[in-house]
Structures are given as structure tokens and as C-alpha cells.
Amino acid sequence: MRKKTLSLIATFTLVTASSVFAQAKKEVPDQKVTAAPAKAAEPEPEEKKWFEAVDFSGFVDVYYMYNNNPLQGNAIDGTHAFETSNKNFGVNAAALAIQKTAEKGSPWGFRVDFQNGQNNAYQEAPYTTSNQVYNYNMLKQAYVSMYFPVLKGMTLDIGKMATHIGYEVLESMNNPNYTIGAIFQNTIPFIHTGARLTTQFTDKWAGTFYLYNSGGGTGYTSPTAGNLTSTTTNSFFESSNEHKAVGTQLKGTLIEDKLSLTWNTLYSSDGFASGYTGVVDPSQMLIANYLETGSVNGAGTVLPTGQRMKYNKDYWFMNHAILSITPTDRIQIDLDYTWSEKSGAMANANLAQQQYNSANVYTAETVLGGQVNTSHNKSSYQSYGVFSKFKITETWGVNVRIEYLNDKANNGQLNTFSILHGPNASSGDPTYTGVNGGNGYLGAYQQQINTALAEAIKAANPILAGLTDNQILAAIDPKNYKNYSGAAANYGQYRTFTVTPVWNFTENLLIKLDMRRDWATGYQFIDIHGDKRKDQLGLTLGIVAKF
Numbered sequence: 001m002r003k004k005t006l007s008l009i010a011t012f013t014l015v016t017a018s019s020v021f022a023q024a025k026k027e028v029p030d031q032k033v034t035a036a037p038a039k040a041a042e043p044e045p046e047e048k049k050w051f052e053a054v055d056f057s058g059f060v061d062v063y064y065m066y067n068n069n070p071l072q073g074n075a076i077d078g079t080h081a082f083e084t085s086n087k088n089f090g091v092n093a094a095a096l097a098i099q100k101t102a103e104k105g106s107p108w109g110f111r112v113d114f115q116n117g118q119n120n121a122y123q124e125a126p127y128t129t130s131n132q133v134y135n136y137n138m139l140k141q142a143y144v145s146m147y148f149p150v151l152k153g154m155t156l157d158i159g160k161m162a163t164h165i166g167y168e169v170l171e172s173m174n175n176p177n178y179t180i181g182a183i184f185q186n187t188i189p190f191i192h193t194g195a196r197l198t199t200q201f202t203d204k205w206a207g208t209f210y211l212y213n214s215g216g217g218t219g220y221t222s223p224t225a226g227n228l229t230s231t232t233t234n235s236f237f238e239s240s241n242e243h244k245a246v247g248t249q250l251k252g253t254l255i256e257d258k259l260s261l262t263w264n265t266l267y268s269s270d271g272f273a274s275g276y277t278g279v280v281d282p283s284q285m286l287i288a289n290y291l292e293t294g295s296v297n298g299a300g301t302v303l304p305t306g307q308r309m310k311y312n313k314d315y316w317f318m319n320h321a322i323l324s325i326t327p328t329d330r331i332q333i334d335l336d337y338t339w340s341e342k343s344g345a346m347a348n349a350n351l352a353q354q355q356y357n358s359a360n361v362y363t364a365e366t367v368l369g370g371q372v373n374t375s376h377n378k379s380s381y382q383s384y385g386v387f388s389k390f391k392i393t394e395t396w397g398v399n400v401r402i403e404y405l406n407d408k409a410n411n412g413q414l415n416t417f418s419i420l421h422g423p424n425a426s427s428g429d430p431t432y433t434g435v436n437g438g439n440g441y442l443g444a445y446q447q448q449i450n451t452a453l454a455e456a457i458k459a460a461n462p463i464l465a466g467l468t469d470n471q472i473l474a475a476i477d478p479k480n481y482k483n484y485s486g487a488a489a490n491y492g493q494y495r496t497f498t499v500t501p502v503w504n505f506t507e508n509l510l511i512k513l514d515m516r517r518d519w520a521t522g523y524q525f526i527d528i529h530g531d532k533r534k535d536q537l538g539l540t541l542g543i544v545a546k547f
Helices: 002-027 118-122 127-135 182-187 224-227 282-293 364-368 445-461 471-478
Strands: 055-067 086-098 109-115 139-148 154-162 191-200 206-214 245-256 259-268 315-327 331-343 380-389 395-407 496-508 507-519 535-546
Touching: 086 139, 118 127, 127 154, 182 331, 182 380, 182 395, 206 259, 282 364, 445 471
Parallel strands: none
Antiparallel strands: 055 086, 055 535, 086 109, 109 139, 139 154, 154 191, 191 206, 206 245, 245 259, 259 315, 315 331, 331 380, 380 395, 395 496, 496 507, 507 535
């Protein structure tokens, strides 16, 4: 009986368990038959509007400058490129840039830089305050851009743009020092109109081809009544003929984060000076003169009508290289070198020094003597710069600049903006006027004494009677009377040394203090007391707010 009871209990338990498990199995849906609920589709990303890709940036650049020379008030201190108001506060520049970058996703773009300030007048030829009458001068850059999917990317820019030649740039905040150096000021054009095609070959190397209207850069005519009202010529000009300036740039990394190279070239035969029309064929000119005067030695005025547009001998060729060395993340040293040669009519106009026919008189004597062809007339110069940046903390740093202009073979000094070149003026004006070649810093009494001394020397030495008083005084007192201007003198070899503490006050406010010394061959400077010096010392405090 007991066994039957246990058997019934076991049977009942098995049946009950079987029923329970069977019900549980039915609750699980058949994965092969019943599909999972569909996942909600993600909304497609909304296409970015073109105006949302436009970037706005700009800056306000102010300064105070003190150079140890007599210039003050509204006198132009030409020893600096853009900061020309000595012993004064000044607004160097205020600028607004609007840019849309051309890229793969949106292959068109543009950039326009609106700028005004004291330095506007000196960014374009003739580098005088008269440039301020032209509104176009306030448009520093304006170009359109197109992107092409070639290699790692190719971009074409067409319009008005800053030059690619030179280490320094137009904006002080983007240079190691605040003031523009002597190399950028005296040897390199600032702005061009033309086109550039940039190709990114690899992740480390890129190349650019440039086609400018002129190697000399943008410029304006003098604002005379005739020029301002002319209906036949533009006040804005660059080239005097159809020849374009051709430039290149190769830029890349030699050692990752340690060593990089930039190599620039620019070749032009456009004759930047207004009215340049090429070299005249000497033989045709001689025939034209003969037909006019009936003599092979007559200096006629008829120009030949044959070929005269010979530009291959007239050129300006610039080579420029930057080697950037970064030994640590706090030190960067950039070595800058420029070599430039001008030939023919583009060369520095000092034909007499090289014994050529400076007046271009086309006679049998000059033609047969080979003196009228300027194609062999060449001038050249080199410049050397060292730009060093030392990062002390995230906020503080010190930058150092050293420059040298080697213009011994240039047939004249490059530092055309020096405040003193010529001898003392004989006007008797005891104040310094700031005009090259007419310094007038010696008092009238001292000039009278010096003139009497020169007359006495000539009276005692009849052989010197043909010399002027200034020639006599230049021999006995070269410091005050020697003429350091002109190609024949060629007193150049300009040098600068600048130390600049840098304070990043905030991310958007930059403060620089330039402590600068300029010097050159001979006495080309005047100190605050009116004494001629071989150097000039100066301080410039620059403050730039940027956004």
C-alpha cells in the first residue's frame, strides 16, 4: 500500500511539472517567425548653410614709440615702416576680416580684409601719406577661392592678397617683434593683385604658384588734379606693361616638429615704374637719329618704330628661404635669407658708376662702344635675418631679431627710409626738418663759422678754389658735412637688433615692447640733441586686441 501511495505521488509530480514547463515554453515567442520591432531611423544631418561657415576676425593695434631722434609732432619717422609717429601714441591699424574657406565639402570661398590706420599709407607704393586719399587703400585683401579635389587638395585664389615673399607679415601680432624689420621694409613688396594656386602634395609638403600683375606690388599715382580727374588712366596701377610677375613657394617639414623649410621665388619684368616700355634697340635708334639729323653723331629725338619691347634683359629676380629650427617646445629659431638681382632697366639707376651711357645718347660713338645697352647693368643685394622665440611661461616670452642688409653691390643703399643721408643744409634752420638731404640741424651761428673756415682754407690754397664750401667741410668734418646719400656714396649695410618681451595678457590681448637698435655705415642718424650718430636707439610699446 505504501508503495502504491509513493508511486501515485511521483506520477502526479511529474505530470504537474510537465504542464508547468509546457506553459512556460509557450510564453517565449518564436524568433524565426516573429520579427523584432523596427529601430527608429535617425534623422539625416541638416546641411550647413554657407553663411554659417563664414568666419569673422579682426584686431585693434595701438602703440607708443620713442626713437632717439629729433622727429616729433606730425613729422614722419621713416626709420620704421608702419610706426612712423615718433614720441606719440598712434593707431597702427584697426582691421576686420571676413572669410569663408574653400574646402572639399563646400568648394568655394572668399576673404576680404578691411583696414584703416596709420600704417595703411605705407603698405602700397609710393608709400606716402597721399595714399590715404584712395578708398581702395583701405581694402588690404580681397580675393575669391575655389577648391579642387586634386592630390591632398588644391586651392585657387584670385584677387588682392599679401605677398608670399619675406619672413615677416603685415600684421604686427603675427610677427615675433612688434615693429617691422629693415628687411621687410626695404627689400620686399607688401601687397599684390593676381592669382595663386596652392597644392597640398602630401601631409608634409605643399607648393604654390603665383601670377601677379607686378613684382613691385600694388600702388597709386600721385593725387594731382590731373590724375584725380582723369578719364583715361586709373589712379591705381601696378605694371606698366602686359608682363606678369611669376612666383613660387615650396613649404614642408624635414623633421617632424623639429625642422621645416620654406623657399620662395619671384621673377618680374613688368617695369613697376610708370611709363616703362622696355629697352630700345640701339641700332634702330641710331638709324632713326640719322634720318632725323643726317648725322650718325646727332642726338635725335625720334624713337624707332621697330621692335622695342625687349624685356628678357630687364628683370627683378628674388630668392628667399626660411629654415625653421625647433629644438624644444619652448624655443624656435628661424634663419631668413634673401638674394635679389635686378638687371637692365630694372637695375638700380647708376649707369655712370658702371661706366655706361647714363643719358642713353644714341650716337655712333656710344653704340659702337657698347655704352647704350643697359642689359649688362646689374644690381644685387642679400639680406640675413635671425628670428628667435623663447617661451618662458604660457603667458610670458622673449623674442629676438637680428638683421643685416648687404647692399654693397646694389649701386646704392637699400635703406631709403633713413632719416639722414645728405649733408647739412645751408639754410641756417637750427631745427631738424626731417627731409633727406636737407637736415638743417646745425645752428646758423655754427654754419657761419664753418663756412668762414672753408673760405679761409680755399683762400690759403688756391688749388682748392674750384671746390665748394661743403666739399671742403666734408673733408675736414665728415661727421657733419659728408653726403651719405646717392648711388655713388653707397653707404648702406643697414643692421638692426631688437629684443622684445612678450606678455599674453589674455587670450585676446597681446602686449609687446620692442627695444631696438639700428645702425649703418657712416653717420646716418641724428640723436635728440641734434648730433649725428652711427646708430639709433628706440622703444616701441605695442598693444593688440584680437578676436
